Amino acid sequence: MTAWVGARVPRKEDRRMLLGRGRFVADMARADTLHAGFVRSPYASATIKSIDVSAAKRVDGVLDVLTGADLGDPFLRAVLERDEFTPTEMPMLSGDRVRFVGEPVAVVIAEDAYAAEDGVEAVEVEWATGPVVLDIAAALAADAEVHSGTRNCLVDLVLFDDPGLDAIFADARLTIEATFTSARVSAQPMEGRATMAEWDDRDSQVVVHTSTQVPHQCRSGIAQALGIPERSVRVIAPDVGGGFGQKCVVSREEVVLAAAAMRLRRPVIWVEDRQENLTASVHGHEQRYDVTAAFDADGRILGLAADITCDIGAYSVFPFTCAVEPLMAATELPGIYKVPAYRARGRGLATNKAPTAPYRGVSRPQIVLVMERLMEKAAARLGVDPIEIRRRNMILPGEFPYTGVNTITYDEGSYLESLDLTEKKITEAGWYTERDRLREQGLLAGIGFSCFSERTAYGTPTMSQRRMRMTPGYDTAHVRMDPSGEVVVTTGTCGHGQGHETTFAQIVADQLGIHPDQVRLRQGDTDLTSYGWGTFGSRSIVIGGGAARKAADAVAGRLRKVAAHLLEVGEDDVELADGRAGVRGVPDVSLPIAELARVVHFQTHRLPEECRYGLEARESADPPGTFSNACHATLVSVDPETGDIRARKFLVVEDCGVIINPLVVDGQVRGGVAQGIAAALYERITFDQEGQPTSATLMDYLVPTATEICPIEIHHLETPSPFSENGSKGMGEGGTIGAPAAVLNAINDALAHRGVEFDHIPVMPEDVLS
Amino acid sequence: MKPAAFTYHRAYDVNDTIAQLAELGQDAKILAGGQSLVAMMNFRLARPSALVDITRIAGLDYLERDAQGLRVGALTRHRTVETAKIDGFGVLSKAARWIGHYPIRCRGTFGGSIAHGDSTAEWCVLAVLLEARIVLQGPRGRREVPATEFFQGFFMTAAQPDEMIVEVRFPKPAPHAALTEYSQRQGDFAIVAASARLDLTEDEVLTSRVVLGGVGQQPVVVDADLAGQPANEETWRAAGEVAAAQVDPPSDGHGSSAYRKKLTAALVARALAEAAA
Amino acid sequence: MKDIHLIALTVNGTEHEIVVESRRTLADVLRHDLGYTGTHVGCEHGICGACTVLLDGQPVRACLIFGVQADGCEVRTVEGLADGDELSDLQKAFSRCHGLQCGFCTPGFLMLAEAYLSEQDGVPDESEVREVMAANLCRCTGYQGIVDAVRQVAEERAG
Known part of the structure; x- marks a missing residue:
């Protein structure tokens, strides 16, 4: 019996990447696709006195220029349900105030990326710059105010306040006081962010192909910001060129692209350039x-x-x-x-x-x-x-x-x-x-x-302690064997370089006694997978893989029942290994697993009621x-x-x-x-x-x-x-x-x-x- | 990061280039290897109205060693210099390895680097060190400008917009010369580059010349005559300190002025030691 | 008025004639005008090397060359490495050594390595391979699998 878990299996993902046949968002632009370019704030703090898009609209190749107002001023508000937290709004395109260099202000829609950039240059904005808050010390000052009317400290938590500590510090043999700092850094995936959105009349939904780690969260964010039901949005992550966290939050640009595609009824693509990725995406660790x-x-x-x-x-x-x-x-x-x-x-x-x-x-x-x-x-x-x-x-x-x-x-x-x-x-x-x-x-x-x-x-159980209004944690897998004995697994996790197509297949193959090549993982599509939280926080193999294992185990149980019936042996004596359902201790008696799958689907009348109608299971994991x-x-x-x-x-x-x-x-x-x-x-x-x-x-x-x-x-x-x-x-x-x-x-x-x-x-x- | 629009023109010989530049006016630029220019155009920091592509001009890709020294054709790729064995000019081949990376060296050209005039660029520093002459051709004919006068400021050179660099002439061999530099990451622009040329006997310096990059708006010649001093580590270190004391480098995200001074001291000593070896 | 040019170029042995705007980079021409999307665009200023292709046999950054400049040239991209569906020795080594994760930088590294290996007679030492591979950026692998793959192929080819 072959155990695939633990084996140094070369990755299924490699072949298409090595042949240059991976499919990333930027590869999806068609001849009719419009290209978006963002007008971004050149100031760290400013109010916008006026925006004039008329010259930009006259630029050769530019079709339209949209501001937040044109899109209904969509925004997102991330909430932690704690008194120590101050929620703030993040407009998808800035209103009349900008708060960092690179903040998106308007979007230019053009026939190619070159014309879009020409259009961006031609948008005329009258700015009035304001005071800037640029480091922790300045941010702690009483008059610092990045968001009007709220304190500058957006979250302030005191945890585990041991009352005896001061005495301990006073009496100890050694008390060390020290300050440690770490600089602001950027994840720098080699593929920056990228989104292509298009309206699908057949399904009445906007389909958003985007380079994300979290397709369902992205769908929820777009639906909430645009005030539409989640079913009106389908988010698909194709091959994703690295994320490291930068793509585990909902990007403002993703929402804007969805809104633009809905408004224009044309496919629109935005491929972030490196300068944008370094300045206008997200950072961390400061x-x-x-x-x-x-x-x-x-x-x-x-x-x-x-x-x-x-x-x-x-x-x-x-x-x-x-x-x-x-x-x-x-x-x-x-x-x-x-x-x-x-x-x-x-x-x-x-x-x-x-x-x-x-x-x-x-x-x-x-x-x-x-x-x-x-x-x-x-x-x-x-x-x-x-x-x-x-x-x-x-x-x-x-x-x-x-x-x-x-x-x-x-x-x-x-x-x-x-x-x-x-x-x-x-x-x-x-x-x-x-x-x-x-x-x-x-x-x-x-x-x-x-x-x-x-x-x-x-x-x-752990995430809920944070008290996020949207609390991630669980994930759900669906395992389905088809009549030829091959398996499709769906997961809400969303690999982007970690080799999930291979490792999930190894887990499922072991449960079902088949080869990993017979297992295909479907991920990164909100219409094909159950609601799930994506890939971040070192969660996928434990939660997504755990759910896949449970679902595969359930399908294995059904296969054993079917085999027991066809081989006329006890269910507990059936072993699934190396592509066959065998009988423990009776080496000559076995059936190919593919034969079991064929019977279940094509001659289901041969089976007792509890073995009929497909080979599939859906399970969740939430450790x-x-x-x-x-x-x-x-x-x-x-x-x-x-x-x-x-x-x-x-x-x-x-x-x-x-x-x-x-x-x-x-x-x-x-x-x-x-x-x-x-x-x-x-x-x-x-x-x-x-x-x-x-x-x-x-x-x-x-x-x-x-x-x-x-x-x-x-x-x-x-x-x-x-x-x-x-x-x-x-x-x-x-x-x-x-x-x-x-x-x-x-x-x-x-x-x-x-x-x-x-x-x-x-x-x-x-x-x-x- | 897409360049602004321009018109593209291809030249097939030097005269053709000069004629096209004259016709296209001040905002036209020559496009050679493009390894700096195109990047700047992608950022829209450079926006020439027209480009004259000279990469198809035949016969400008050469390294010719003669009694007078070495003549380098303007379209000679860095990689050609790197892989060549040029008697008396080993410093050029060795220094080429500091230029960007292998693909950059396969495309970038000698003349292009000189024309760009980056003060940290290896060829600019070495042209000044070895007292090269830059051969320019323009509507008023040919002229030669000493490298020491060619680099005039931050990305500014003596070349007129209607002129083209056709050749760089190195007047005499420099068997004892070296360039070294420091950047945190392999292949990046030098924070400081130091180059040195020596004539020496077994144990004594006869003549010396030290030129720095990254410490000013153009390559900086250090005022330090080591003639008569012993050819040893102590001399090199002392020369490093002298050089550091002379420069007033700029500060930027890659290093403060004070740090560049310290690098200058260290790198000058190393360049001299390598040149003497 | 757009400045446009009719150019002819050969990509992986296939001849193409197309009209391009002069400012379009070779990377965009290959990807969007000719459909060779295997060549990736990572930084557009010549640092990351994801767009590395071979132009008349030489490794170049396709983001730092205009498509119009490739008129009359032969271009080789990642799509031209395999023999039909049979991966080349280099491609196999990348998979065997886990020299790729997300796969975005991979085409650039493959073309860089292909150019470098074609110049080698013997087996380069690790530090030289690292110095050459330093031309491109990878954010996933820590480079070890890439360096191992290139060295293994050099050894195999040297016999």
Whole structure:
């Protein structure tokens, strides 16, 4: 019997991509398709005194120019049902006020993208600029006001306010106060956002092909903004060229395209360019942590308090709201460490910059960085070995399930084992010798670690604690076998590079005893799949894959019943494997599964009532969430003359429970680590003092290349989760979560003798020389 | 990011180019490899009314070594220089590797880079270092401009809008020359580029010349005569400090003025050491 | 008045004659006028390399060349790599080494690698392969699968 789960199966997705036959939104434009171009605000804060579109309408190739008023001023309002949250409206095209450079003001519809851009240039807007709020400090000022009439702090949460903390801080052997910051970054999928919308008269609906991670949420957003029933909107995600969170919120442009297509009754396409993607889409990770932590003489943490402020930009993204970063940070900061007393305040502050959305890791890169730096600082001050201090504080084997001070219950992980294995592997591989060798060459060199877990697969039980008006969590799969014995699986998750067509097929194939090539996944189409929440938050294989497994299991049960009847054996004796229904202990007796499927559909009269009429099942999964974990280590060198910092070696020991496909898991880890190294050393979204973006090209926003990212060695541990149908844990974000802390610790190790300490990312060459 | 409209014209020889430029007026531009110009046009930061495409002109793609030195045809691709073995001008082949990336080097041209006049560009810096002469042809005939006078400011050169660079002449071999630079990411524009040329005996410097990119609006010649000094690490380091003290670099998102000064010190020392090796 | 030109070019061995506006980039001409949508557009300023194609055998950014400039030229795109439905050694290696995830940058990397490998006699070391592959950006893979694939093909071709 072949087990497909766990096998290194090459991906089904690869072939079409390698042949150049993938189908992305931008590939869908036909000869009759109109092209949209957005007029965007050139100012970070301004009111619009007048807009004159008449010249633009006269531009050769321009068909129409639409403002918000032309479309009925559609808007979205993301809501968290908490008193500490202030909801704000996000107009799909700005009204008379703009709040960041790049905000969409009007849309030009033209016969091609060139003419659309000509038209955009010809729209005349009279602006009156206003005061700008550009950072956390300015946003906290009493007179700061990004949204008129509301406080500038859009969310302010105090959680787990332990009354004994001040006494703990006063009495402890060591109390550390420190500030940690991380720069604003951009997910930078290689395909930017893109949407093509067209009206379908036959189905009376607008069909929106869009590069999204969340088709159903997108449908809900369009329906809510335009005030139409959800059935009037069909959202289809074709091949999606990466997302990393940037495409897990509803884009204003998606709504505008749908509205334009409904109004014009012509297909309209918008393909975001790179400048727009860097300036006018969404950003993330701009955070500051003011932290106090107390330790005893052995290095055991006694108490932790954090004041967390997040620069959330100008708008609350739909549907997650701007609370997503502060809430995540404040809830999960203690991480894998046993913190007995805790207080956290999390605030989201509006500024005149592009909105922030969940970007890979969502606050976890930062909270892991905070905890891992605290461990290093305490170890140094107390003279404890930095690895040993982690062992003394982490949740240990035998302590799972562990419920922390933050009321989170951690399912079983391998926190200690992964640290031990990491230390063993890098010692065996001679990292410490290599560090000494580099130092002899005149370079600064250091080794850094980070230990962490990440909560993944947040189901409704966990998501509901956030109190979002639209609460994601569950997902539903439908499994249907056709008369030829092949299977179509539908899911509400929406892969965009993670290989779901392959891994879902592996899961389902094992349940049904067939080959993965006989299983086809349908995803990313709101008319073909049950309502689902898409792909983000490392949820798909646990929730979507879990639902698919349950549904496949139900179909397998029906197949066993049919086989039992046809073979005249007991149902429990039927085994489905290698394409056949066999009988346990009777090797000669079996039927092809395809024959069972044929009989069910074409000769259903041969079967008893309960076996008739098709082979299909629909199941949902809605777990509380599960924690994968990992330990990262890296060896960095620092050139003392240029400040150049290189990650030279990187090792990951990770545990995501049951691995469905090692090829895919390794790819996710490596890609995640690359983005973590990027955040630690290269990438930052910057603005000048007027709020003009100064990182609006890929010459200025430094997405690393193959020479900046070193080989990444990976070792696996497998601790299955009881909360997951497959025993798997989510793992799409871990690489990005752990890498920045490891890199930062390694830099500090390299510079330790100089008495400098960095607690911010990215660390730039210039910082080293300052 | 689609360019504004322009008219496209193709030239088949130099005279044809000059004639077309004259006819099309001041807002016309020459299109060679296009690796900088087209990107700027896509951003609509450059919007020429007309382009004269010179890439079909035959006979301008050459590296000719003669008694006087080296003549580089304007349409010579960076990749050609990179893969050539030019006696006495190894510095050019080696420096080519700093130019963008492999596909950029396959398309971009020597003359185009000089014409663009980016102060961090490897060919601009080396043209000044090696005291090259830029050969221009225009309606008033041919003229040669020393590289030291050619680069006149931020993306500004001595070439008139109706003139075309046809050749770059390097007057004498430079067996002891090197260019090095630093950017955070492989293939990016240098934050600072440093180049050095030496004549030296086994242990003593006879003549020296150091030119920098990225520290001013055009390549900057450092005032540092190392003649008579020992050819050793100490000399190179000291020269680096001297160079750093002379420059007043700009600040931008890639590095502050102070950082560029520090880079200058480090890179000048490295360029000198490499040149001496 | 649009400035338009009649051009003839060969793409993957097929001859085309079309009328193009002079400002249309080669990438847009290939994708939208000729239907070769395998070539992707990622940044339109020459940094990401998703649009890399071979122009008369040389790797170029199709976003930094105007379609009209390809008049009389031979263009090779990702659609021209396979022999019918049979993937080339390079394409197979990308799949085997997991050198792609979302697949958006993949055509550019394939064409970059195809050009590079065609110039190689021996087996380049990893650092050289990384330096060459640094011409293009990938956001999914961390590059390891791409570098492994290119090195494996170099080894296979060197025998």
